[in-house]
Amino acid sequence: MDVRHLIAAELPRLRRYARALMAGDIHGADDLVQQALERALERPHLFQPGTSLRAWLFTILHNVNANNRRKLAARPREVWDEDVPETAFAVAPDAPGKLELRDMARALDQLPLEQRETVLLVSLEGLSYKEISEVLNVPIGTVMSRLARGRDRLRDLMQSTPVTPTLRRVK
């Protein structure tokens, strides 16, 4: 069994998560995934068989991101016009059903990083609370409180819609 094939199979999910985490910044998100991928490929033996490969990869991605942010924070930051993220949320305002999506993308971007990570790992990636506590290296209680705060913040930021029978997404 070649672990590379297994890692390759997880890449689309890592990219989706990174894209959402970085507010649609395609280049920044793919750079992050690339760094995490290279680190995973350099150290495949550090993966413990019998544990979740997906959770391991998300953990590496999280740690790489944390390192990058620290590195940026420690240096003077230059901001160029080209650095403005490519947030491709250009939907027609009157397109039915689209308004909420745009609101969601904006609302997500307003969450503190820790809440954004947690909400995305739960609601987009479907990781268990336990897996997330390992990925983020925090207790499960912290995962739950970040999730609760993040989701409630999103509720406040987004338009409320009344309960109606809707199709349930099957993950």
Added chain:
Amino acid sequence: MNTKTDPDLDAMIHAFVDGELDAQAEQAARAQMETDPAAAQRAHDYRRQGDALHDLYDDVLSEPLAAEMRAALNAPVGRSSRSFWNAPVWRMAAAIALFVAGGFGGWWSHAVTGPDTSMALAQSSPYVSRAIGAHVVYAAEVRHPVEVAASEEQHLIKWLSARLGRDVHAPKLAEAGFELVGGRLLPDDAKPAAQFMYENRTGQRVTLYVSLNGAPADTSFRIVEQDGTSAIYWLEDGLGYALAGDLPREDMLKIARLVYDALIA
């Protein structure tokens, strides 16, 4: 519209939405939703958030892999600086303990002090700030985190010892889950300093900085924090040590103690 609810109900609604409840608890949650419209509304809103996220980002799943990712996946394994991870010899190499020749007094019985303020730190032990700076810069390095990899540990140790003019070795931190990645030589206020880097299986890194700029007096452990990175540092026999990382304090202390134990081994 952010209604306050009791924490148990709050946790239950989230766990219900996320499928974290066992059968019995889930049944109780369903019953609650039947009679509690506010709770049902919240569960509904949380689910819609998930749906909206999928609608926004699921297209990424069907994008072809970036060329760079394909290249990384197809690259041959085991190029020089990486090959040691696959060789069993690193275990032996990592078993060599860091040892600095000289006497080690009974300072270990001293209490751990700190945290220091950055101001006090800058005055008492300026090398610590440089140790944190070096950690921040090199721990984030993916391709070149070290100058000499642990696969060439003998060379690394000989080289650093020669440049510092003191006998240095790399402590074994496997007990804390950390493996030696390698080391580098750094400038430390016109004197050479050594940095050893370690990594655990999830890619978290800590660095051990050994400076010639320690004051003559030995000290107990002190802790300082700067920009989210913490360092435990101490002076011993004219050398300044700083263990830098961003782990919880207990973990940092555990590793610092392993380092110290290795020093007196």
